[in-house]
Amino acid sequence: MTTWDPAQYLRHADHRARPFADLLARVPDLPSAPPLIADLGCGPGNVTALLAARWPTARITGYDNSPEMLDKARVEYAGPTSGGGRLDFAHADVRTWTPAQPYDLIVSNATLQWVPGHVDRFADWIDGLAPGGTFAFQVPGNFGSPSHRLMRELAESLGLAETLRHEDAVLAPQDYLARLTGLDCEVDAWETTYVHLLPGEDPVLDWVKGTGLRPVLTALADDPETREKFLTAYRAALREAYPAGPHGTPFPFRRIFAVARKQG
Template identity: 55%
Template structure:
């Protein structure tokens, strides 16, 4: 995960991006957890909600982006770490990690192509009777993503962005089935939010802070402005503003809350 991230651009729509986290957290009924971990914490604004809710817990925020962690360090009451969740999910006998009572990952797993294979390892980090809750986008067949994919596949861009990371996710059923097979109790659902955005090219502002960022970074400086100009125009056509300048962005998200059995022998990892 070598892409660099811009916390300010990411926070341009902080309220809209934060609502799924709040909705996810509302379905985690843990009362007095000792250790709470946020994998892919970003700039830490949402991790702070974990510290507020479980004030007696040790709360840890982990992100692979040094830029995000640097911004997160302004939030007090949380321990911040730069780290890759893929390493965190792998068995490591040399690492004496405390069992995690609540493990949260919000809009992060979609950046790891093999994340379905990592779920058993992540469940293994959760204490018996603990909770594993995550949310991933499920809107990759929407114009906000397909336009970028189609445009990036054309000359002169294709040769430069071939290796750029592209987010992906699975169906709620896929996640639920895997976690059920691990012996967990599972609550899985999906929600389509209708975000009302304003400002110049708001959909471009949204995607350029997240899903489209690796593609934009992969382009050379002399091509990026041309790509952005074409991308903006196509997004304006796909998401036209109304007479008041408002744009409605449908955004489907997938939620999973799993509770690990109270005895570890019930989980096959």
């Protein structure tokens, strides 16, 4: 199981939160008051808190399978919200999680790429929505970019390529649209490429250490010599692929979004 580091993940919190904010901007009004919301793959809770800002009366539960992430989320964000709602966090595996009661919103931020066959879960999640409820998610669509291609090539030399996500980890927006409209939903699907300007030395390596590189770092945790050799080679490759400019390092990052509203 991949070990997560909340502090490393949050080093680029502002850039990582922007796609979630853009996703929430497209979520329509929810059918119940107060609404019931589930956040699948809540991580350290910083974007789950954005749900409470948008729907301050809501009862919100963030689900994750990382003890490290859940501990951070509970310390920082759990408890009553400003509008009389509540924010809680619980352990769950997105691969098997099924709604136990009707939700007004099921949302997921940069998590489903870790769930092979996640589209096969859509029917259960849509079934778990209240009439007029919404299922909304965003996933990274950069598995063919240099950051991930170089990562896989180097990991393959160590026999670790299968620990990483490949280009088939997510679908194209039109494919998500087809799947969700087939479940009798009104769907908005799109993609955006952000160009993040990252500060500091080797910032792309610093970025992927918080997310995509975690499986390799976990696999090499007990082999520091091999881990350092891998990071040295990967660092050099990333410097060439993403040269620093006078104001920082431009890092193009494609994201894929879908917002599906269940028929009322």
